[in-house]
Amino acid sequence: MNKPEKEKSKLLFLTSPIFFGFVAGSLAVLAQPVFKIQPPQAYGICIVCHARDLLNWLSILLFKYKLDSAEATITLPLFTTIGIFFGSVLSSRLNNEYRFIKTENLIKMFFWGLLVSNFGLVIMSCPTRLVLRFAFGDPFALLSIIGLLAGISIGVIFLKKGY
Amino acid sequence: MRLVIGSIFIGLVIGFLGQRSRMCFIGGFRDFLLVKDKELLKGTISFFVSAWLTIYILNLIGYLFPILKEITNVKLGNYPSISNAFLSKFGAISIIGGFGIGLFSTLSGGCPLRQHVLAGQGRVESMVYLTGFYIGIVTYYLLIVRFIGKLL
Numbered sequence: 001m002n003k004p005e006k007e008k009s010k011l012l013f014l015t016s017p018i019f020f021g022f023v024a025g026s027l028a029v030l031a032q033p034v035f036k037i038q039p040p041q042a043y044g045i046c047i048v049c050h051a052r053d054l055l056n057w058l059s060i061l062l063f064k065y066k067l068d069s070a071e072a073t074i075t076l077p078l079f080t081t082i083g084i085f086f087g088s089v090l091s092s093r094l095n096n097e098y099r100f101i102k103t104e105n106l107i108k109m110f111f112w113g114l115l116v117s118n119f120g121l122v123i124m125s126c127p128t129r130l131v132l133r134f135a136f137g138d139p140f141a142l143l144s145i146i147g148l149l150a151g152i153s154i155g156v157i158f159l160k161k162g163y
Numbered sequence: 164m165r166l167v168i169g170s171i172f173i174g175l176v177i178g179f180l181g182q183r184s185r186m187c188f189i190g191g192f193r194d195f196l197l198v199k200d201k202e203l204l205k206g207t208i209s210f211f212v213s214a215w216l217t218i219y220i221l222n223l224i225g226y227l228f229p230i231l232k233e234i235t236n237v238k239l240g241n242y243p244s245i246s247n248a249f250l251s252k253f254g255a256i257s258i259i260g261g262f263g264i265g266l267f268s269t270l271s272g273g274c275p276l277r278q279h280v281l282a283g284q285g286r287v288e289s290m291v292y293l294t295g296f297y298i299g300i301v302t303y304y305l306l307i308v309r310f311i312g313k314l315l
């Protein structure tokens with residue numbers, strides 16, 4: 001390994017998934033006592049639920065129609081999903097990774113999104129919150145993770161067949 | 164108000180780091196099965212370990228007390244132990260829900276978090292995915308929740 005690569009490897013830790021897991025895992029738990037994102041518990045990061053709370057807030061604001069929301073967010077919205085989107089925009093612009101890429105499987109992607117959000121709302125979790133719930137010690141999260149791993153295994157068989 | 168600012172802060176940090184690390188919670192196990200790549204799996208395990216450690220430390224100091232009953236908003240009389248959870252009705256629904264998320268997320272190429280990050284990076288397919296995602300949430304509460312509600 002020559003010198004410039006060595007200097008790079010120090011910075012590489014900050015962009016590794018392990019560092020992401022450390023920051024996101026601590027933040028997700030600290031969100032409860034620090035930012036009061038509770039009840040329910042284990043609610044610091046959840047893409048499906050926070051998106052639902054945002055839509056519920058918008059729906060009440062615009063149409064006076066209540067969908068459903070967590071207890072903590074009946075009157076206040078959660079902007080986590082919007083934050084993730086703009087955080088990614090900021091990061092990709094700073095590092096010159098922003099590419100406008102078009103592909104052809106758009107109708108398929110629409111339905112995958114529809115199905116994932118519906119299955120996610122049945123158990124009130126996205127994969128991120130499943131891991132967080134498991135860290136809290138929820139036995140149902142363990143069952144969901146077993147189902148998740150089975151689903152991924154079958155999905156991988158489809159991917160190998162070139163679906 | 165603290166909740167709103169906190170959620171924006173958490174979102175920005177996760178979005179920024181998620182774009183740098185290409186983190187995906189589905190991708191960990193998928194890459195391990197497909198190409199034996201453990202990089203993303205390490206991220207998932209790191210998330211679990213640091214969340215668990217933070218819970219443990221906060222519990223010791225006295226700022227956080229995990230109450231399992233308050234995690235799901237489904238009304239359960241007695242929260243079952245791990246052996247009873249297998250047999251309960253909500254346990255079966257948990258497995259089916261997890262299975263659906265795993266299968267369709269693998270086919271779409273990433274968990275919802277990863278799709279938000281990819282949409283911010285300029286992928287059109289992820290923006291279409293997110294359109295379906297948000298429309299799915301609305302249709303769930305307008306149509307499907309009535310059928311699911313009878314099951315729970």
